[in-house]
Amino acid sequence: MKKGIVILLILSVVLSGCWNRRELNELAITMAIGIDKLEDEYLVSAQVVVPAEVSASGGKGGSPVTLVQGRGETVYEAIRKMTKGSPRKIYPGHLRILILGESLAKEGIGNPLDLISRDWEFRSDFYVVIAKDSTAEELLNIQTPLESIPANKMFNTLKTSEENWAATVGVTLDQLIINLRSDGKEAVLTGLVATGQIEKGSSKQNVETVTPAANIQFDDLAAFKDDKLVGWLTEDESRAYSDIMNLVKSTVGTISCPEEGKANLEVLRFKSDVKGNVKNGIPEVDIGIQIEANVGAIECPIDITIPESLEALEKIYEKEVEKTIKDSITSVQEKYEADIFGFGNAIHRSNPKEWKTMKKEWNEYFIDLVVNTKVDVKIIKTGTVSNSVVEKRKD
Amino acid sequence: MGLFSKKKNDPLKSTTPPRSHTEESNEIKKLQTKLQDNIKIVKGTLGGSSDTIIREIRIGKGGVLKAGIIYTDGLSDAPSIQNFILESLMLDIKNTEVESKLTLNPQLMNTLKDFAMTVGEVKDVTNFDELLNALLSGDVIFLIDGYSNGLIIGNKHWVDRGVTESSTQTVIRGPREAFSENLRVNTALIRRKIKDPKLWMESRVIGIRTKTNIEIMYIKGIASDEIVGEVRIRLDRINIDGILESGNIEELIQDANNSSFPTVYNTERPDVVAAALLEGRIAILIDGTPFVLIVPALFVQFFQSAEDYYQRADLTSLIRILRFFSFTIALLAPAVFIAATTFHHEMIPTALLISLAAQREGVPFPAFVEALIMEITFEILREAGIRMPKAVGSAMSIVGAFVIGSAAVEAGIVSAAMVIVVSMTAIASFVTPTYDMGMTIRILRFVFMGLAASFGLFGITVGLIALVLHLCSLRSFGVPYMSPIAPFNADGQQDTFVRFPLWKMRTRPHLISQENIDRQQNSASAKPEPEKGQ
Numbered sequence: 001m002k003k004g005i006v007i008l009l010i011l012s013v014v015l016s017g018c019w020n021r022r023e024l025n026e027l028a029i030t031m032a033i034g035i036d037k038l039e040d041e042y043l044v045s046a047q048v049v050v051p052a053e054v055s056a057s058g059g060k061g062g063s064p065v066t067l068v069q070g071r072g073e074t075v076y077e078a079i080r081k082m083t084k085g086s087p088r089k090i091y092p093g094h095l096r097i098l099i100l101g102e103s104l105a106k107e108g109i110g111n112p113l114d115l116i117s118r119d120w121e122f123r124s125d126f127y128v129v130i131a132k133d134s135t136a137e138e139l140l141n142i143q144t145p146l147e148s149i150p151a152n153k154m155f156n157t158l159k160t161s162e163e164n165w166a167a168t169v170g171v172t173l174d175q176l177i178i179n180l181r182s183d184g185k186e187a188v189l190t191g192l193v194a195t196g197q198i199e200k201g202s203s204k205q206n207v208e209t210v211t212p213a214a215n216i217q218f219d220d221l222a223a224f225k226d227d228k229l230v231g232w233l234t235e236d237e238s239r240a241y242s243d244i245m246n247l248v249k250s251t252v253g254t255i256s257c258p259e260e261g262k263a264n265l266e267v268l269r270f271k272s273d274v275k276g277n278v279k280n281g282i283p284e285v286d287i288g289i290q291i292e293a294n295v296g297a298i299e300c301p302i303d304i305t306i307p308e309s310l311e312a313l314e315k316i317y318e319k320e321v322e323k324t325i326k327d328s329i330t331s332v333q334e335k336y337e338a339d340i341f342g343f344g345n346a347i348h349r350s351n352p353k354e355w356k357t358m359k360k361e362w363n364e365y366f367i368d369l370v371v372n373t374k375v376d377v378k379i380i381k382t383g384t385v386s387n388s389v390v391e392k393r394k395d
Numbered sequence: 396m397g398l399f400s401k402k403k404n405d406p407l408k409s410t411t412p413p414r415s416h417t418e419e420s421n422e423i424k425k426l427q428t429k430l431q432d433n434i435k436i437v438k439g440t441l442g443g444s445s446d447t448i449i450r451e452i453r454i455g456k457g458g459v460l461k462a463g464i465i466y467t468d469g470l471s472d473a474p475s476i477q478n479f480i481l482e483s484l485m486l487d488i489k490n491t492e493v494e495s496k497l498t499l500n501p502q503l504m505n506t507l508k509d510f511a512m513t514v515g516e517v518k519d520v521t522n523f524d525e526l527l528n529a530l531l532s533g534d535v536i537f538l539i540d541g542y543s544n545g546l547i548i549g550n551k552h553w554v555d556r557g558v559t560e561s562s563t564q565t566v567i568r569g570p571r572e573a574f575s576e577n578l579r580v581n582t583a584l585i586r587r588k589i590k591d592p593k594l595w596m597e598s599r600v601i602g603i604r605t606k607t608n609i610e611i612m613y614i615k616g617i618a619s620d621e622i623v624g625e626v627r628i629r630l631d632r633i634n635i636d637g638i639l640e641s642g643n644i645e646e647l648i649q650d651a652n653n654s655s656f657p658t659v660y661n662t663e664r665p666d667v668v669a670a671a672l673l674e675g676r677i678a679i680l681i682d683g684t685p686f687v688l689i690v691p692a693l694f695v696q697f698f699q700s701a702e703d704y705y706q707r708a709d710l711t712s713l714i715r716i717l718r719f720f721s722f723t724i725a726l727l728a729p730a731v732f733i734a735a736t737t738f739h740h741e742m743i744p745t746a747l748l749i750s751l752a753a754q755r756e757g758v759p760f761p762a763f764v765e766a767l768i769m770e771i772t773f774e775i776l777r778e779a780g781i782r783m784p785k786a787v788g789s790a791m792s793i794v795g796a797f798v799i800g801s802a803a804v805e806a807g808i809v810s811a812a813m814v815i816v817v818s819m820t821a822i823a824s825f826v827t828p829t830y831d832m833g834m835t836i837r838i839l840r841f842v843f844m845g846l847a848a849s850f851g852l853f854g855i856t857v858g859l860i861a862l863v864l865h866l867c868s869l870r871s872f873g874v875p876y877m878s879p880i881a882p883f884n885a886d887g888q889q890d891t892f893v894r895f896p897l898w899k900m901r902t903r904p905h906l907i908s909q910e911n912i913d914r915q916q917n918s919a920s921a922k923p924e925p926e927k928g929q
Binding site: 020021022023024025027029031049051052054055056091093094096121123149152 | 736738741761
């Protein structure tokens with residue numbers, strides 16, 4: 001009996017034989033996937049790494065990535081059809097970025113996202129972006145300097161930009177899905193644009209010049225209503241979005257000096273708090289923002305050694321932030337009628353009972369929603385010098 | 396019918412009971428009265444071996460007595476036979492009162508023993524078994540014509556290696572001496588460290604033909620009587636023709652024959668044995684080998700080095716953690732690498748994955764086969780390195796470096812990452828202070844590699860669970876092998892993964908020594924007395 005079990009165990013090891021084993025050189029490591037809609041078909045483009053070309057020992061001078069494409073009525077079909085032109089099966093476990101074509105986004109992103117969120121091989125921590133004014137295929141065709149794998153360039157650019165310039169927002173798949181499913185918040189996605197001569201971007205020469213002929217750049221946010229793209233925010237609106245969503249890690253604010261010229265404040269700490277409130281059946285939202293800033297640059301005659309002038313700068317910045325936020329909210333309310341700021345969720349949190357009745361007509365409520373903004377700025381440092389260097393020279 | 400003795404119930408016949416039970420079955424042959432008969436029997440039994448020296452002399456007044464001296468050339472000290480036996484019998488007692496007493500009388504042997512033998516160890520012998528045993532151990536046999544008994548004169552002396560430096564368990568700080576092949580030297584080395592009268596030794600002779608001397612050594616009152624009893628029982632149960640090395644004994648007394656984990660510790664360092672004895676363990680010394688067995692042996696013991704106790708406790712603790720870490724690497728590194736690269740690609744960071752994939756381009760074998768090739772090559776090199784003559788060592792290391800090295804990568808047989816993993820595994824497996832445990836890891840590594848290749852990390856996990864179950868089921872002389880981890884013992888943690896400072900290690904290991912548990916009475920003495928008046 002015991003012997004039988006042992007033999008059975010050994011056989012199970014020997015005979016089962018690595019049933020879904022895949023060696024590393026059987027994988028098409030896909031770093032970026034682009035989905036476009038061509039009439040009734042999906043065109044899926046996968047940016048696949050050519051390992052030999054990016055290895056430390058140096059390649060033969062070929063392209064570090066290659067584009068594998070497939071067409072099909074559904075995304076899944078298109079991905080499987082890719083094997084017709086690729087010796088290796090697409091492996092999306094290390095996907096960095098998913099690019100959706102603008103035309104597809106206007107029609108709705110819900111259907112193509114289903115496979116990507118359902119399949120176990122996809123992780124949900126990659127960024128989802130929209131190809132602005134172009135197709136995903138075009139963007140995936142551009143070679144990039146510094147990062148030889150374009151998908152890595154996009155991923156890292158978005159990450160760095162998000163951390164240092166508040167107007168860019170990286171949205172990962174899981175966040176996107178949460179937003180799509182939420183009643184109280186509409187989704188936003190970052191736009192990705194190709195600049196320069198796009199048709200030259202595919203060749204190696206693109207990375208051989210100091211200024212690449214074609215480049216990829218992140219742009220402002222795209223606002224969604226349900227799963228359809230309804231319009232693009234401006235830079236100020238994008239900024240206001242990250243302010244309200246408390247996504248700012250560090251950024252630079254440009255303000256006008258009391259008299260003339262400009263000054264920059266570097267935001268060191270940022271905290272925003274959105275609180276919902278329902279008064280007499282009318283929802284209201286209070287936004288409280290606390291900023292700690294550093295004097296980044298001064299291009300105007302002001303004596304910042306005097307506390308009063310710092311206070312004056314604080315006041316000006318407070319007003320500017322408040323204005324940006326108010327204007328942005330108004331513009332979104334008017335233009336898109338989509339609650340991308342998640343005010344609905346704020347009401348849901350504060351007044352769950354009232355939310356139940358408002359939920360269905362929330363869009364109507366949102367258009368007329370009153371938002372009170374309160375900004376509190378504190379300048380805590382002035383950098384390594386006190387007054388402007390130019391100021392000293394004048395004395 | 397063969398008894399020629401003139402007197403029955405000879406008072407000189409002080410029969411000693413047979414020392415080993417294995418001889419009981421044989422009929423004990425008594426010594427003959429005639430010297431020539433005795434010599435003939437000895438010669439006949441030994442087949443006239445050339446190393447048996449028989450010297451016939453005449454002693455007593457006017458040479459009235461015929462006597463014979465028999466010894467084995469090479470095992471006995473020839474100069475002292477001449478100085479202390481032949482000279483004293485033939486010259487020194489001449490013209491003395493003793494000489495006149497040397498006539499045929501019943502007290503002759505005692506007279507000689509008391510007055511003429513100028514050596515330390517003299518015993519009576521009446522049968523051939525004992526006689527031959529002593530003769531082949533290097534003692535000198537003295538027989539007189541007309542007597543059916545003789546004398547065994549202790550005169551063992553042979554060339555041995557002497558006490559040299561330990562080569563298997565080296566330390567930077569600590570005593571350098573190691574055991575030698577001589578049992579008596581070895582017991583002396585331990586006695587020199589522990590001068591406690593409670594350090595007891597029990598002798599056994601094991602091996603029907605080799606008649607190997609074995610000593611069970613323990614400190615009475617610290618070592619558990621039950622475990623000592625168990626050791627006795629197991630040793631007495633051995634019925635084999637030859638014991639040549641401690642490994643023979645180990646195999647015959649160990650608990651788990653089907654396990655690849657050692658349940659008996661061996662060392663060639665006297666300080667390790669002394670420390671083990673003080674912990675209540677039992678040492679088994681075997682004549683003819685410098686390796687001494689220590690029981691009970693626990694899993695953690697194989698990760699402890701003698702030096703751990705001579706260095707600072709904090710450094711030792713870190714090094715010990717490093718050893719357990721290395722053990723894990725040596726056991727699992729190739730397996731985890733195989734699992735990650737063939738099943739769990741998403742676990743590898745993207746940049747590393749691409750780099751690994753680039754290295755694998757053009758490698759013809761699956762990762763498992765690749766790992767197997769490298770591991771087996773390494774095992775072959777290691778085995779060759781141990782067995783081959785030292786003179787060709789450098790030649791082999793050059794060739795070896797080619798086989799497991801960049802040449803193998805350049806040839807496109809294996810990937811560079813695999814070379815690194817295998818090399819790291821090899822180095823990590825040498826960190827384990829005991830060779831035995833290193834061997835175990837070597838075997839188990841291949842098992843885990845197979846599991847990883849079939850089932851990925853799932854297989855490794857199942858393998859680890861089985862390993863832990865197996866380890867917990869083992870026992871060494873009644874003590875759970877994994878103690879003090881499982882069963883958990885809080886006091887035992889002072890010397891497991893970390894070593895506490897000596898002044899905090901106040902107790903001996905609980906399960907090993909249950910009787911006299913305290914090592915030191917109070918620990919306050921470790922620190923200087925606080926100044927008074929504070």
